[in-house]
Amino acid sequence: MDLNTALRKLGGVAKLSELKRRGVTVGQVEAALARCEVLRLRKGWYSLTHISPIAKRAIIDRGLLTCVSAASELGWPYQRMEYHLRAPRPVEGVRTSCRRIAPSRAGANVGPIDVIEDYLHCQPPAWSLALVDFLTRQQGLSESQWRELESRVPQNQRQILNLRSGVPESPLESVFRYTLIKTRLRHEMQVKIGRYRVDFLINGKLVVETHGAEFHASHHAWEKDRERVLWLRSQGWDVIELTFKQVEDWGGLERLIRNALKNPRYRTRSFVGP
Ligand SMILES: [Zn+2]
Known part of the structure; x- marks a missing residue:
């Protein structure tokens, strides 16, 4: 197997021993380094050139990305990078409070359940709900993985996890939903x-319409949103539109x-329940 293919199969980063197991020779690695096609992150660790800066840094720090950092790598929602x-x-200046690992595991991949467990442990509950709603919607975990996660975490x-729903279409909807549940507003x-x-x-x-920047920023979306609100108001509905900051x-x-x-000025219909 050639070096690039082997690295891609291993998620972009690998130890020399893993590469060798896939038939890559030291000569191939040295030639690729000379052509700047791969990076040497630290002794015995190589990566493709386009891996993210934090993934690179994790290898250098001999750790594993987890929590919000792993979420960003996986394309999952997070509040703050x-x-x-x-x-x-501990690594100086780095949040390593999201659980330690055994030294022997450094460089291995953190599984999705570990990432979610750390995220629940570390992030605000509204954002934890945004993550589990997202994964429910994407069918990112199997039923047995959800059950394993439930068995690992404390009651709160x-x-x-029990509130998870595939209905919210964006993290903003999940964060707002969490707030409504907490304040017992029926919705x-x-x-x-x-x-x-x-x-x-x-x-x-x-x-209530929630407008996250990612889906509502285009001119077309902006026009459509105005049209919709105007129609709803013309039918007697009271409408508010919320941004992330407002929520x-x-x-x-x-x-x-x-x-x-x-x-009393606005229209009402009976509440049909969630
Ligand atoms: Zn964390």
Whole structure:
């Protein structure tokens, strides 16, 4: 097997011994290094040139990316990009609180269940729910993997796992859903009104549309959103549109929502339950 193929199969990073096991010779590695086609990260560790800076750094620090760092590598949602590591010993200036690993495991891959376990342990509950909702929607874990995860985590984190739903379509919807559950505001999601499906209907009365930058930033999406809100209002519905920042700054928003629910001017329908 040639070096590039072997590295790609091993996730872009590998120990020389693993490469040798796949039939790569030391001569091939040295030639590729001379042509700048691979990187030597530390003694005996090689990678493709395009691996991410944090993956590179993890190898140098002799740790494994986990939690938000692993989530970012896997294309999973996370609130804030930080460098979180499973490492055999603390690394200066690095968040290694997400569990230590045995030195013998350094460089191995952290499995998805370990990553989620660390994430639940380390990140705010609303974001943990955003991750498990995302994985439910993507069918990222099998039923037996979910059960294994449930058996590993403490009660408060198991509650978050039990709330998981494949209905939310974005992390913002999951974060908002978590807040509504916590504050006991009755809500339905993805409710059909006319030809639209609205993100949330609170107490059968207040329509809430959440606008994460990734899906609503284009000019076309912006026009469509305005059109939809105008139509809903013309039908007598009270509508609020929320951004990430507004959802995270919950204090003032809760008052606004509770006041809106008391306003008799707008349309109501019976609450049909989640
Ligand atoms: Zn962490």
